[in-house]
Amino acid sequence: SLTMAEVRVEEEAAAPEKAIGPEPSAGEDDEDEVDADREVAPKRQRREHVGYDGSAPPGAMEAAEAAAGALAEAAAGSVLDPIGDEAVVARLRGLPWSFGPEEVCEFLESVGTKVQPEAVTMLHNAAGEAFVVLEAEAQMKEVMLANKRQVGKRYVEVFSSTPAEKHAACERNRATMKEDAGYRGVLRMRGLPYTATVDDVVQFFNYPAELSPANVHLLQRADGRASGDAYVIFDTEEAAKQALGLDKQKLGSRWVDLFQSSKGEFYALTSTGGVMMTAAANGAGSGALGEGYFVVKLRGLPWNATEDAIKKFLSPVAAPAGGIHIINGNTGRPSGIAYVELSSEEDQAAVLKKDKQNIGGRYIDIFTCSQSELQGALSGGSGDAQFVKLRGLPYSTTEHQIVAFFQPLQVIAVQIALNNNGQASGFGFVQFRTTEDANKALEKSNQSLGNRYVEVFRCNRIDMEQAHAHAMQMAPMMRQQQMFQMGMAHHGGGNPMGQMGQMAAMQAGPRAMGPMGPMQ
Numbered sequence: 176s177l178t179m180a181e182v183r184v185e186e187e188a189a190a191p192e193k194a195i196g197p198e199p200s201a202g203e204d205d206e207d208e209v210d211a212d213r214e215v216a217p218k219r220q221r222r223e224h225v226g227y228d229g230s231a232p233p234g235a236m237e238a239a240e241a242a243a244g245a246l247a248e249a250a251a252g253s254v255l256d257p258i259g260d261e262a263v264v265a266r267l268r269g270l271p272w273s274f275g276p277e278e279v280c281e282f283l284e285s286v287g288t289k290v291q292p293e294a295v296t297m298l299h300n301a302a303g304e305a306f307v308v309l310e311a312e313a314q315m316k317e318v319m320l321a322n323k324r325q326v327g328k329r330y331v332e333v334f335s336s337t338p339a340e341k342h343a344a345c346e347r348n349r350a351t352m353k354e355d356a357g358y359r360g361v362l363r364m365r366g367l368p369y370t371a372t373v374d375d376v377v378q379f380f381n382y383p384a385e386l387s388p389a390n391v392h393l394l395q396r397a398d399g400r401a402s403g404d405a406y407v408i409f410d411t412e413e414a415a416k417q418a419l420g421l422d423k424q425k426l427g428s429r430w431v432d433l434f435q436s437s438k439g440e441f442y443a444l445t446s447t448g449g450v451m452m453t454a455a456a457n458g459a460g461s462g463a464l465g466e467g468y469f470v471v472k473l474r475g476l477p478w479n480a481t482e483d484a485i486k487k488f489l490s491p492v493a494a495p496a497g498g499i500h501i502i503n504g505n506t507g508r509p510s511g512i513a514y515v516e517l518s519s520e521e522d523q524a525a526v527l528k529k530d531k532q533n534i535g536g537r538y539i540d541i542f543t544c545s546q547s548e549l550q551g552a553l554s555g556g557s558g559d560a561q562f563v564k565l566r567g568l569p570y571s572t573t574e575h576q577i578v579a580f581f582q583p584l585q586v587i588a589v590q591i592a593l594n595n596n597g598q599a600s601g602f603g604f605v606q607f608r609t610t611e612d613a614n615k616a617l618e619k620s621n622q623s624l625g626n627r628y629v630e631v632f633r634c635n636r637i638d639m640e641q642a643h644a645h646a647m648q649m650a651p652m653m654r655q656q657q658m659f660q661m662g663m664a665h666h667g668g669g670n671p672m673g674q675m676g677q678m679a680a681m682q683a684g685p686r687a688m689g690p691m692g693p694m695q
Contacts, residue, residue: 263309265318266336266344269329270303272440275357279305282331286320298344299356299439300479303329306341328648343536356439360412362419363440365432367393369401376405379426385414392441406441463549464498468516469523472544476501477535478509485513488534492522500549514549560610563617564634565603569625577603580624584612592642597649604639 267279274282276292283290290307298304309315315335322333364376373391380386390408395401409415415435422433473485482499498516503509517523523543530541565577574589585608592602607613613633620631 262338263312263315264336264338264341265307265309265315266334266340267305267307267321268302268332268334270305270331271326271329272299272303273363273434273436274303274305275359275437275439276305279307282324282326283307283318283321285324286317288314288317288321290314296341296345297356297439299437299442302478303331304344306336306344308341353438353442356437356442358412358438359435360409360415361436361438361441362407362409362415363434363436364405364407365403365434366429367401367403367405367431368427368429369403371401371405371426375426376407379424379431380407380418380421383409383414383418385410386418406436408438408441463500463514463546464495464516466546468495468498468518468546469520470544470546470549471515471517471523471526472542472548473513473515474511474540474542475537476509476511476513476539477537478511480509480513480534484534485515488529488532488539489515489526492517492525514544516549560633561607561613562634562636562639563605563607563613564632564638565605566601566630566632567627568599568601568603568629569627570599570601572599572603572624576624577605580622580629581605581607581616581619584615585609586612588639590639590642590646593646593649595649602642604634604642606636606639 270279270282274297276295276297279295279297280290280292288309290309294308296306296308298306307318309318319333319335321331323330325331367376371393373388373393376391376393377386377388386407386409392406392408393401394404394406407415407418409418419433419435421431423430425431476485480501482501485499485501486494494515495518500514500516501509502512502514515526517526527541527543529539531538533539568577568591572591574591577589577591578586586605587608588606590604592600592604594600605616607616617631617633619629621628623629
């Protein structure tokens, strides 16, 4: 007689043959039944193809894997970069512009995540963004540990992303994602004399054979003045590394800082209109077409917006040649503002109807404006009559207190200036909605705010932008001060409520209140 174990073995051996019967042909099923059973078909097939012991018949597993692979490849277009649930993608923002895929891998390895450079896609845009394709969902938790981690003077933000977002971002940043964007034979120079010429720069590097004068790019501010920065592209990466030995050497009367860079960083500034070069370098002047043309102002543009993108946005209205003017901030980077000259009042009215439509995922504000405002913008003084500078502010002043000080005038942006220690300097800047309000603000000079008399002066947009840029550079230092103050409050040092009040105020800065990036 058979034991119970032997009986069970025989039953299990016979089970697959009982479970897998001949499937009816498609012709034997009524079409309506096929449609009705379509939703349950996968479950039924799984029951038919799996034995009582959970095992699959010979060949069934291979067929299932092949089908799944074909489905993934069809959906993604490539099994190397799948689209859908299989791909786990992280987005990094705020990376130093000198970073490449290797540096991103080293950064992520600091939190225990190992990825290959091939998994990193650098956008080389002004926001310092990159996408990383991870191998598993578990890695995402590790990568998120790097969120807000400091790299030099910057801190990097990390977000969970999707293949679709990555694809869209690559499309938006196509101008900076050239094949040679990762080339590292590039140096960024800072601190040049404002009178420095291309020949001065070549002489600074001792006329190397690997450096052509055509590859020296002196940068300018939005007002046409030299910024003291330059990009120098060497023929080889080795020559660039050797030239780094001249860091902190003098050119004329100034000490020059050298930083290793990449063509991607250079493209991020220049190929998208991010830096105003000399008229000769651009091959064209930057003046307005002038009287007889009707002007609109676009605000909220992506930093990588090009003239071609704006032309596409304006279509079917056609801007005349030389009629699109992308405005840059004091640092030479795009401000998010552009002016467009149009041939007729009808074209202007048609473009105004595109208000709140989007370019690259950003909604664009459109206004009418005058030729005089356009001329002012091109000369670096756009809306300067709307800006004032404050001196003598109490060090504890907040943006909201400054707004209250000027009531009922309409304030649209405030920037409290910081010193090199990240502390309030007693200076501030205010942008008003109209020139009339700015004029009235001057009448508040020598009135008291808190326990101090505040002086009010005229200033220009560039002054406010410089204060804003400096405050952003001080952000990491301010966060450290916040943590120290919180610790003091927790351990009984100082007034806890006062410390929390300062904490709340500091969290509002260093960004200015109002649309400071960019200002209107």
